[in-house]
Amino acid sequence: MSKHRHTLSVLVQNEAGVLSSLSGLFSGRGYNIESLTVAPTLDPAFSRVTIVTFGDDAVIEQISKQLNRLINTIKIVEFSSEDCIDREFVLCKVNVKEETRSDVLRVVEVSEGKVVNITPRVYTLQAIGNESQIATFIELLRPFGIKELVRSGKVVISRENEFINVKQNVGI
Amino acid sequence: MAEIETKVKKETMNGAKVLLECLRNEGVDEIFGYPGGVLLGIYEELFHCDFIKHYLVRHEQAAIHAAEGYARATGKAGVAIVTSGPGATNAITGIANAYYDGYPLVILTGQVAVTQIGNDAFQEADIVGITRPCCKHNYLLKDIKKLPQVIKHAFHIATTGKPGPVVIDLPKDVIGNKTELKFPDKIELPGYNPNYVGHPRQCEKALELLCRARRPVIISGGGVIPTEGYNELTELANKMGIPVTNTLMGIGTFPADNPLSLGMMGMHGNFWANLAVSNCDVLFAVGTRFNDRITGNVKKFARDAKIIHVDVDPCSIGKNVRVDIPIVGDSKNVLRSMLDMYDASQPNIYPDDKIAWIKQIDEWKQKRAMPVTNTDKLHPQNVIEKIYEMTKDKDAIIATEVGQHQMWTAQLYKFNKPRRLITSGGLGTMGFGFPASMGAQVGQKDRLVFNIAGDGSIQMNIQELATCVDYNLPVKIAIINNGYLGMVRQWQEKMFDKHYSHTKISSPDFVKLAESYGIKGIRVTKEEELEGAIQEAINHPGPVVMDFIVEPFEMVYPWVLAGKPINQVLLSNECKCED
Ligand SMILES: Cc1ncc(C[n+]2csc(CCOP(=O)(O)OP(=O)(O)O)c2C)c(N)n1
Ligand SMILES: [Mg+2]
Secondary structure, eight states, X not given: OOOEEEEEEEEEEOOTTHHHHHHHXXXXXXXXXXXXXXXXXXXXXXXXXXXXXXXXXHHHXXXXXXXXXXXXXXXXXXXXXXXXXXXXXXXXXXXXXXXXXXXXXXXXXXXXXXXXXXXXXEEEEEEEEOHHHHHHHHHHHGGGOEEEEEXXXXXXXXXXXXXXXXXXXXXX | OHHHHHHHOOOEEEHHHHHHHHHHHTTOOEXXXXXXXXXXXXXXXXXXXXXXXXXXXSSHHXXXXXXXXXXXXXXXXEEEEEOTTHHHHHTHHHHHHHHHHTOOEEEEEEEOOGGGTTSOOTTOOOHHHHHGGGSSEEEEOOOGGGHHHHHHXXXXXXXXXXXXXXXXXXXXXXXXXXXXXXXXXXOOOTTOOXXXXXXXXXXXXXXXXXXXXXXXXXXXXXXXXXXXXXXXXXXXXXHHTOOEXXXXXXXXXXXXXXXXXXXXXXXXXXXXXXXXXXXXXXXXXXXXXXXXXXXXXXXXXXXXXXXXXXXXXXXXXXSSSOOSEEEESOHHHHHHHHHXXXXXXXXXXXXXXXXXXXXXXXXXXXXXXXXXXXXXXXXXXXXXXXXXXXXGXXXXXXXXXXXXHHXXXXXXXXXXXXXXXXXXXXXXXXXXXHHHHHHHHHHSTTSOEEXXXXXXXXXXXXXXXXXXXXXXXXXXXXXXXXXXXXXXXXXXXXXXXXXXXXTBOOOOOHHHHHHHTTOEEEXXXXXXXXXXXXXXXXXXXXXXXXXXXXXXXXXXXXXXXXXXXXXXXXXXXXXXXXX
């Protein structure tokens, strides 16, 4: 079986230790985490965790079941790239010289990014996009010299008219 | 107005008292524990409490094992209380043991004051962090008002779905606060909804497959115990004429004296049971997680079979073994709906094939393992068989430790009912059996309780002899004393050229030791003394230690070497693999 990347959107009760049980499950059972983001939902009693992981189908099924088994997990949805909108946010510091400045700005422009801070030799840029857009953004900047890069990890939302929210699943 | 308000002013109560009231509300009347600094408030309440009996053990690990023995023997959640820091860390093995075997416990751990948490205070340990991967759920109580709800949830989580241990960490200051005693009327666990009823279409498909089988086998595991699915399982097997084998955890769920019983399967299971599973065309597995001790080499496990797997825990399904018809649900409900469907049509397809299949299994039954040593010493197998003969009509509860004696007990003691064998399967914890037998005795005061022990294992919690004396728990401890960590020695004999590296183990004089505790001790060295000694132990009103000095070099057969397919069975030292 071949390994694929999968995105899991996990709705959990926003309680102490929940993130720890969740991440502990990955380390304890030898699953991979590529990225993990977590923040409260509209209802602050719950949080949304988005996990990007990879493994073959059987492993992903186990991960999903094991996550579900945690008492504080309300719902898990597994997304493939087609059925969701995914976005990631990056901030990066890039070298600029007199002769490269306009090229850097062009990359920002085509990537629909922004220059958020300017110093004589380093620009801080931001970009928001899906996986491949972010990858392209980084590749285009690489030749100029990336001094530092911070990524948020991916968040996703479904394309369908179905809503993964607390009300629908727990009746509150 | 003002007058009325003062009248309805809620009455508050000390947190420790509320805790005991909440336990009472859950039907708890006996707990196991060990006090400490942060628990002083609770123990003060216990001092005045007339509705909960507390059993003081001699080591916190034993408190948890005793609570598990109690849970196994009664079907109710076992409760234990231990202090912060070392008390709680001592409890970890017990908690993990209950977790892997799926028995319900509620464990109360003391904790330093919330204001001190994180400061490396005296006897502080992050017990919620430490227990997270080895308990079903845990709580750190930060607000005394939540105590009644937490207790209610803890018992609910521990006893439903796949049962397991729940830990509640109680900081000293929180439990010292006052609160109102008000039992919650609702369970509010939006993320916890065990699926009890199997999908009807899946049940139907499973029954169809089973009806059309020519060589069917049922595996019945420990998962059919919690909601008593074994009754339906036995009914279905009888009606359809399907042979049943048990996992170690499932022993007793199908009567050993039923002609369809194949006994235990797996690493030390019966030759015929392993062959039946390996050669069946439909395997109906209920309440087992297909541990490697059962499957051997998974790639070769039941290769030609279509597999139906019923379990209440979805994680067990498809984890180790490929499954054709998965059914997530409680075994009792699933089997009941299959029975109803079966009763409606009563199909009997391929009756001749089934007769031939049973005949084939009967032929395999001719091959059985025999003791491999031939000395005039007492044979461990004979001791266990004799205990069986002399207790079989007494509905005894038999606990074991871990090792050769455990496997011989599983093989030779014929259990016809569940909750009679109490043994550590998943974690395989030496030192479990004795405290568990105490807990079982507390839970079933009128029953005869044996602990069949190894000389190595018994020394892991031997301190509990004092507990037996204090509460006159008349547990009969039968030490199968072979002078070795026998099971490890057995592997060394086979795989490491008889290099018995650190497996020869010395022991105290167990008879004298027992006597120093004020307990009856009996030594048995000869076959002729067996019956008299066991009878004496049974007749004695208090605890007894029996020291059976047995042949050291006996081996447990049948034996499937780790990683081999389960049809490659060794039946003796000389024997090559049989398949
Ligand atoms: C706590 C613990 N430590 C180590 C082991 C590994 N182990 C499994 S069986 C065994 C030997 C048990 O010896 P004994 O209790 O004398 O039983 P016997 O096999 O001799 O019947 C050991 C060391 C274990 N299962 N549990
Ligand atoms: Mg031994």
